[in-house]
Amino acid sequence: MNQFSEKSSNEPFILVYHERAAEFCMQELQKLGVTHIACASTREEVMAVLDRVEILFCWRFPMDLFAKAPALRWVQLMGAGVDDVMMSNQLPEHVTLTRIVGQFGTAIAEYVFAEMLYLVKNLAKFQEQQQISLWKPMKLSVLTGKILAVAGLGSIGAEIIRLGRAFGMHTIGLSRTGAHQHLVDQHFFPEQWGEFVQQADVIVITLPYTESTRAVVDKMIFEQMKSTVMIVNIGRGAVINEADLIAFLQTHPESAAILDVFEMEPLSSENPLWRLPNAVVTPHISGPSSTAEVSDFFFANLKRYLTDVELYGIVDRSAQY
């Protein structure tokens, strides 16, 4: 009855791959009228249909199989970050790669402000006091008037800046192209990392992991931060040199870090970050895991694909994101 079910076998064949949620995503898409579709949760299930797949909608796909899909033309990832695919170098050049854009900003910005306010308002202390029924007022710090520095001005960074402004913060930003420098009070380019961090009260990393962002925040950059800085990483762990971060936190007890991403995930239970009193560690939960929402994004993109409209979220292979 709709543009999908009307089509016959000319309709491109879609494979949904996800270790846990593939079937759910497929059903969501079937409800919307998509018929030429299969799902897989294992390598074996992929192999069974691989020669027919034109479109792949996937999360943590076994990447050596990209080159073994002769009809593959488009891969839609279920996340915002594409570093694993880019670094693997296994996706043939002629295949279009898209990522989710414009959808994670709201949830991630809420996470960022939840954790920032948690530290700024000293909520852990009040929770401890409640546990022993202790009434002991303390003066609270405020966000208003503080300087919020956001590295990366994509849709996630933009949303964090918007909320920062609502909280009365001054905003500065760093980005590779400067294309969205109008979003912030002051803009810096990657060669200005030192100046960028010097004045910041809070630094939020929303950068993708690419060859040019690998460990870009290292000892030299930490040394230029305020001793009271709060560092938030919701981009990719590898953008920060983790050993340098740990050393900085250990030697600057008034600084703090809010970390949702790490060089290696899951974070090893041996990693000292878990136990640093000035580090908040969460298990990569800042982005929404709603497969329904990513299915909606894919469905909108699929309509564009079928009508030859440029896809949302096309990855620039040279920029690696």
Next chain:
Amino acid sequence: MNQFSEKSSNEPFILVYHERAAEFCMQELQKLGVTHIACASTREEVMAVLDRVEILFCWRFPMDLFAKAPALRWVQLMGAGVDDVMMSNQLPEHVTLTRIVGQFGTAIAEYVFAEMLYLVKNLAKFQEQQQISLWKPMKLSVLTGKILAVAGLGSIGAEIIRLGRAFGMHTIGLSRTGAHQHLVDQHFFPEQWGEFVQQADVIVITLPYTESTRAVVDKMIFEQMKSTVMIVNIGRGAVINEADLIAFLQTHPESAAILDVFEMEPLSSENPLWRLPNAVVTPHISGPSSTAEVSDFFFANLKRYLTDVELYGIVDRSAQY
């Protein structure tokens, strides 16, 4: 050199009263050029100067002394709430009473969103997991799209609504006069408490304590709330019937309360609120305690007093706030 020091003994005599910060406040005002001023931290110190006092700038003043100050014309309280003075009935009718307005909104709204996000994002759970180095992702709820109901549309309520909108929440409000109903998507009057709370995901009480707000949120109102409601009280404890609140929280484990004010403060260590798993208790810290800021407010009002301009924050004795 300024309008204060130029004046001679005709300048009105000011007494600053605060159990801990009176001297600090006096010094702040002296820096601004105020000369005809004394400070007191005890009843005895008040008595020594009481017959000369025209203006009283105070916090928790011994209220039976109001009537013993023959020259008293204006009392500026150091807080936003005036219920203690109104209920005491000890301030002579001819004395003007002013409270702080427009100054607590920012800090209180930050507190409200800090605690709301703390619960919505389940930060206590992630903190527990960090303590045992446990990497266990969970899906996070979001504020966006939820219905925020704010009772009281003064400067504090307005600021909470503004932030709620920034977080993508729908806003509804309840107020006595409806004068600021333009701030919200939908407005209710006090006779509509039931309808007001029915649809709310979060209810924030910013109301003053008066004869008409005493225990206005009681069993009948709780019964009309969603079982998953989050109740935030930063107004006055006595606006909620505390026994009914405790019963509601005990019988609705999915509901939650964030409480910074109580019927009796400090909250007794015997009070069950301390130990309810779905109650967050803080010791009346949402408003800023910056005596410097409060002194600035008083100084601006003093200039108006000296030039016969209507004061900021005049209390309407009939409305009791």
